[in-house]
Amino acid sequence: MKTDTVQQDMFTVLHGQPAPVVTRWTYRAEDPFAVTLAVRTRHDRWVEWLLARELVMEALDGPAGIGDIRMSPQEVQGYDIVEIEIRSSDGRAVLEVDRDLLRHFIDASLDVVAVGDEAAEIDFDSEIARLTQGCPE
Numbered sequence: 001m002k003t004d005t006v007q008q009d010m011f012t013v014l015h016g017q018p019a020p021v022v023t024r025w026t027y028r029a030e031d032p033f034a035v036t037l038a039v040r041t042r043h044d045r046w047v048e049w050l051l052a053r054e055l056v057m058e059a060l061d062g063p064a065g066i067g068d069i070r071m072s073p074q075e076v077q078g079y080d081i082v083e084i085e086i087r088s089s090d091g092r093a094v095l096e097v098d099r100d101l102l103r104h105f106i107d108a109s110l111d112v113v114a115v116g117d118e119a120a121e122i123d124f125d126s127e128i129a130r131l132t133q134g135c136p137e
Contacts (some may be wrong), residue, residue: 003050003112004028004029004030004112005026005027005028005112006026006027006105006108006109006111006112007022007024007025007027007028008024008025008062008101008104008105008108009022009024009025010023010024010025010097010098010101010102010105010123011023012039012097013081013095013097014039014060014065014093014094014095015017015093015094015095015096019040021039021040021095022039022040022094022096023037023038023039023040024036024037024038024040024046025037025038025102025105026038027105027108027109027112029112029113029121029122030130031102032053032113032117032118032119033052033054033118034050034052034053035050035051035052035053035056036048036049036050036051037049037050037051037084039093039095044047049069051069053106053109055069055071056071056102056106057115058105059071059072059073059084060073060082060099060102060106060122061073067087068087069071069084069085069086069087070084070085071083071084071085071103072136074096076096078088079096079098079127080098080099080100081096081098082096082097082099082100083095084096084097092125094130100126100127
């Protein structure tokens with residue numbers, strides 16, 4: 001049975017924190033161009049960022065991103081990681097994720113929706129209806 005969602009939890013180094021944090025990566029066929037990165041806080045709250053799947057794929061092999069989210073593969077103390085820098089008006093966070101685990105997650109997402117097939121997964125009529133729901137006529 002083919003699933004339409006991929007979810008993977010990973011331990012992640014968050015610069016400035018003494019212990020790894022848990023991140024949850026989620027891909028859904030209903031939003032085929034996006035990946036959700038959620039970081040669990042100390043109070044068991046999740047803080048989420050929506051990333052382009054293409055950005056994550058590019059970052060596995062080279063620097064990617066401009067603006068608020070930048071990602072790049074690196075080797076740190078013998079470990080292959082992807083460094084993720086997230087900037088906002090409130091500050092910045094730098095995370096380090098195991099590159100092989102991230103690649104495994106992306107490969108699983110490609111099993112759900114292949115590159116180039118994303119547009120076929122979107123129900124444009126439903127999206128337009130949802131967006132215009134609150135618009136005055």
